[in-house]
Amino acid sequence: MIDILGFTTTALKAVLPTVVKEIIKKAQSQLNPTELEKAIKTGIKAAQDADKNKQKGLLFACDDRQIDTFLAKVFEYSGVQTELENALKDKFPDIQNLIEAFKQVAQEQKIKLNEPDIEPWVRTFINIYFQELPVYGRYQAAKDNYLKQIIKDSEKIHFAGIKMKGQDWDIPEPLEKIFVIPDVINKEQKANRVSLNSKDMISANKLLNSSLPQQIVILGDPGSGKSTLMQYFAANVAQKKFAELGLPENLLPILIRIRDLANQPEINILTYLQERIPRKYSLDNIPEGFFDYWLKQGKAVILLDGLDEIADQNKQREVARHLSYFVTNNKYVQNRVIITSRPAEYKRDFFETPKFPHYFILPFDESKINLFIDRWYNTRFSDSEESQRRQSSLKELLNKQERIKILVENPLLLTLVCLIHRYDAVRLPQKRDKLYETAIETLLLNWEMIRFEEKQAPIYKKLEHIKFTNLQRLMEKLAYWIHCQQIAAEDKNSSTIVERDEIIQQLSKDIQHLKKIELYEAKQEAENFIDYISARSGLLNEQGKNCYAFVHKTFQEYLCAKEIDYRYQNGEGSYEEIVLHHIKEHLYNPHWREVLLLLIEIQKPKPIAKAIWAILEQDKENEQLYYHNLLFAGSCLTEDPNNLKTADNDPSLHILSELVKLEINPDLDEKIRSQVFSTFCNLSQTEFAKSALEVLAENQDRIDEARMQQYRNKLEKSKV
Incomplete structure (x- = not known):
């Protein structure tokens, strides 16, 4: 008998009614058996039609008789019925289980199958079968609601809550109006723009x-815009801008903060998605297998943000292993995946390079800096003439102050400069630590304004004891405690939360x-303090229910460094007991790298020199550790510490000479050689640039000519 399926279905027709009733009974479903049988037949027909178009x-x-008998046995197979039953329970069937069932039945029936075509047949069948069921409508409705929430959560860029006296609030702006897409490069080591060929760079939106x-x-330095880039991807996929991103249609964005995943009792991505994401976006009635369905279809864009934010290195490796297994699992390998981290906290063996190409976010060039400034002021002022005036003012200032221009190649620092310039252009600082200091001072002004403007508002409790002058001290102590606590406690996996x-x-x-x-x-005041922070300050934000984090790890690191320095300046111990102790204790811990650099930068010349010499002397008998320490000392010079050359024990010439020895060492590891190159180039616009070029020139006969020219191009532009 020829059925609508296009072949004799005597055996299949005989078994399907019984199979359908059994599936409905086990699933405790109210579905009409006729509808379920139709869904199965429609799926079979689609799979057969697709299969007929193939040569083999x-x-x-x-x-036809063998096909009929084989399919009848397949649908009588208990494992197949279990998967079809799952679809009635809002779960997408497991394709791998169905493939194994096909193989098992074929072996039992001595049917010869073309094995490479099993998966395409099963996948076509199960997709059409699923789409014919009422559950698919629920999945589509859930998807529409989910995308709306993703768009709502991701389409605006949020700036730290800034309010200067006499000025209005800085409100969130549409991401597309202000976000400047960075360039990236596919290279092992982040390189300086002077050494790049433009063809090596691509826009991150590609x-x-x-x-x-x-x-x-994607690897990027602190403040390079990794999280904002992931937010941009999530918003654009949710808004179905597939053509702009070069993607196929009908994809689902999944944005996960890795630190939130790591804080779960058990690292299970599917469980996290099904339980945490609906709560995060206030979603009701998400089907149980919703995320699993899109993932198994290869219809998801998985955005895993901030692997570096897991402070414990053993836990970080464990999470990386789970992530790698999940995204390369045969069930989900068809999905697009992006993982972000800071390079300092990242181990290259976390994800195999052939399977996971590594891209580095490049600093902004002048065109991107200017574009951000234009967009910034166009969103800040409705008056186009005033916007143009402000844009020109800041660009002119940056052209005159090269040191700031170097700083604002970092998007976070560029944002801070724009925030500060809007209200007080004359205060723009020249160095990183001073820029952070000014930014934090600006952020904390919010608190004093609250006390004057909103003390009658019932939603806010008064701070009875804390004064404006106490705010930064408390934040310094809090930053230090958070930074230390999350290294010591194994169950605190994030560096900030x-x-x-x-x-x-x-x-x-x-x-x-x-x-x-x-x-x-004090406890009541602490409660009030946190309430004020979550309501107004941009320094510490609520991250999920009853959890808080610094808005950016950079602020945590700067305030942590200030706390260490305060303890020394306040006479709580000698320089060796406090400053040098922290340096020696944490020199090899990537989590502390930025803290130590900032701690050294904020010292006076003689203590800076003392700290750098201590770094150079530590473990110098170990070649690899010495290389690490020498490069760290070189990084200290790139911060352009205050008047270091005036110190009696100035280490700068020694550092430069030792770096040159590495530069001309033919047996040096290429990764270290690349770091040497970056260190020398980053000395541009510091007081050490001239000396660096001189020691390089003395050895130019042993340095590649093209590389030497790159050094000249960079260092001869120095302010010194």
């Missing part, structure tokens, strides 16, 4: 292009000591 299909060696590998890693109760407990002690009040009063 799945059942090429079978006649990283999802179908012509590129499915799974990639902390539970509210723990913050209250720590702040209570600090406030009690600072204000000499009873502990219960």
Whole structure:
């Protein structure tokens, strides 16, 4: 008997009614058996039609009777029925289980299958079957609602809550109006723009292009815009801008903060998605297998942000292993994946290079800096003439002050400069630590404004004991505690996130000591302090229910460094006991790298020199550790520490001479050689640029001519 399927279905027709009733019974479904049978037949027909178009299909060696018998046995197979039953429970069937069932039945029936075509046949069948069921409508409705929430959450870029006296609030702006897409390069080591060939660089918005590998890693320095880039990708995929990104249609964005995933009792990505994401976006009625469905279809763009934010290195490696297994699993390998991290906290063996090409986010060039400034002021002022005037003012200032121009190649620092320039252009600082200091001072002005403007508002409690002058000290102590605590405690995997109760407990002690009040009063003040922070300050933000984090790790690191320095300046111990102790204790810990660089930068010349010599002397008998320490000392010079050359024990010439020895060493590892190159180039616009070029020139006969020219191009432009 010829059925709508196009071949004799005597055996299949006989078994399907029984199979359908059994599936409905086990699933406890109210679905009409006729509808379920129709869904199965429609799926079979679609799979058979697709198979017929092939030169050698799945059942090429079978006649109609054998096909009928084989499919009847397949659908009688309990494993197949279980997967079809799952679809009635809002779960997408497991394709691998169905493939194994096909193989098992074929072996039992001695049917010869064209094995490469099993998966395409099964995938076509199950997709059409699923789409014919009522559950598919629920999946589509859930997807529409989910995308709306992703767009709502990701389409605006949020700046830290800035309010200067007499000025209005800085409100979030549409991401597309202000975000400047960075360039990236596919290279092992982040290189300086002077050494790049333009053909090596690509715009980051092309990283999802179908012509590129499915799974990639993006590395970027602090403040380079990694998280904002991921937000941009999530928003654009949710807004179905597939053509702009070079993607196929009908994809689902999945944005995960890796630190949130790592904080789960068990690292299970599917469980995290199904349980946490609906809560995060306030979604109701998400089908149980919703995320699994899109992932198995290869219809997801998985954005995994911030592997570096797991402070414990063993936990970081464990999470990386889970992520690698998940995204390369046969079930999900068809999805596009991007993972981000800072390079300093990243180990190259986390993700195999052939499978995961690694891209580095490049600093902004002048055109991108100017574009950001234009967009910034166009969103800040409705008056186009005023916007143009402000744009010209800042660009002119940057052209006159080369040191700031170097700083603003970093998007975070560029944002801070724009924020500060809007209100107080004369205060723009020349160095990184001073820029952070000014930015934090600006952020904390919000608190004083709240006390004057909103003390009648019932939603805010008054700070009874804390004064404006206490705010930064408390934030310094808090930053140090967070930074230290999350290294020591294995169950605190993120470098920044902390539970509210723990913050209250720590702040209570600090406030009690600072204000000499009873502990219960200090605890209430700590509660008020956190409420104010989450309501107004851009320094510490709520990250999920009852958890908080610094808005950017850079602020945490700067304030942590300030706390260490304060303890020394306040006479709580000698320079060796406090500053040098922290340097020696954490020199090889990537989590502390930025803290130590900033700590050294904020010292006076003689203590800076003392700290750098201590770094150079530590473990110098170990060649690899010495290379690490020498390069770290070189990084200290790139910060252009204040008047270091005036110190009696100035180490700068020694560092430069030792770096040149590495430069001309023919046996040096290429990774270290690349770091040497970056260190020398980053001395541009410091007081050491001239000396660096001189020691290089003395050895130019042993340096590649093209490389030497690159050094000249960079260092001869120095301010010195």
